[in-house]
Amino acid sequence: MAVKIYWLHKFDNSAQVGIMARPRGNEWLEEEILSLKKQHVHVVLSLLEKDEIHELGLRRQPELCLKHNIRYLSFPIPDRDVPSRDKRFFDIIAEAEREIAEGRSIVIHCRMGIGRSSIVAGSLLLKAGFGPGDIFAHISKMRGLRVPDTEEQVKWLI
Known part of the structure; x- marks a missing residue:
């Protein structure tokens, strides 16, 4: 079964940015990573915290991404x-932008691909020229449901 990626934007160099719910874990994880590879994902940015990673059976995600030539980045929220809004956040956004500039597609995930993923993807879309007031409407349309999860998340980006 293919992992569902909600592609949000395709750049002039064909790199894309997308969001998704976390992959299925444990014995299904490698199949999920292979599905990402088949969908031309070059970079995975996980926003899960350590306890979520363990709970969801995703401990091997960095190792399996590496095995299948996908770069794994982690920025727990x-x-x-x-x-x-500190150096670590700006560094991870800059790293994602470098990957995109090199033509590599990036997928961002949290638990459900709604809240945390939307605000981080929204930060990349701002840099791509989207207006702050349009970002969540665009992501909601592409995702098929209202994003993000909380009013605090809306205010954070806008």
């Missing part, structure tokens, strides 16, 4: 929360 508490569920239904927002990232700190």
Whole structure:
């Protein structure tokens, strides 16, 4: 079964940015990673915290991404929360932008691909020229449901 990726934007160099719910874990995880590879994903950015990674059976995600030539990045954000506006956040966004500039497609996931994923993807869309007021409407349309999870997340980006 193919992992469902909600592609949000395709750049001039054909790189794309997308969001998704977390992959199925444990014995299904490698199949999920292979599905991402078949969909031309080059970079996975996980926003899950350590306890979520263990709970969801995703401990091997970094190893399996590496095995299948997908770069794995991690930037934990508490569920239904927002990232700190600090150097670490700006560094991960800059890293994602470098990957995109090199023509590599990136998929961002949290638990359900609604809240945390939307605000981080929204940060990349801002850099791509989307207006702050249009980002969540665009992501909601592409995702097929209203994003993000909380009003705090909306205010954080806008």
